[in-house]
Amino acid sequence: MKIATWNVNSIRTRLPRLLAWLERRRPDVVCLQETKVADDQFPFAELAGLGYTALVAGQQTYNGVAVLARAGAEAIARRLPDEGDDAQRRLLVARVAGLTVMSVYGPNGQEVGSDKYAYKLDWYRRFRAFLEASAKPDEAVVLCGDLNIAPEDRDVWDPEKWRGQIMFSDPERAAFHDLIGWGLRDSLRLHRQEGGLFTWWDYRAGAFHRGWGLRIDHVLLTPALAARCHSVEIDRDERKGKKPSDHAPVVVTLAD
């Protein structure tokens, strides 16, 4: 079983690449972030053409998450419990093939010390409480998404330059480790220990070409699923070519 996560940075702009990638990769479940589209404009028909049903929690212009599945899928939650109808769409929880799948788009935070940074830390506090209230570590839970946090020095192209900056500040890293502490494993680190494994590269200054990346997109697994995790791949090729997202997909393979 293949489970993937990809921040597509607009599903409408990325649709040709997304469809080609789905045809080639054939993942069973895909968590998408930054779809940037209202639910009534989501490209359901194009995805159905490849055999995928889509659950969506979208909004116009900003944010927006989705779960694509080749099997039947049921939405469990589309926002945090304390949020209203006007909430930023950053969370979709689904039941798919006996798994609880969470597509998460963590807030960016803009700059350490800003209002958005405070929102980011508060969002993670509230998400952590939701996780604890709605799931158990001995269940089959897959937390996928663009968390906008690089957990460790080896996840950043230049740790000294990034230390204390947005996505790499100590409180953000603590928020990530607090998720791990609930009972999740960082799937990539089950298999790969080296640095330089990045999932995001800035569009500017030829960052991809120069290897200036961060690992901020993650697939976290509860122990029962970690034991079934064969491999984790970052599809760097999706960052190449015409009109790429600034994020690459991450694909996890689980034994059946």
Add this chain to the structure above:
DNA sequence: ATGGCTACTCCTAGTAGA
């Protein structure tokens, strides 16, 4: 070559991303 931002909007300038 993997290339020097991109995508959005009550759209041509301002905001957000990370």
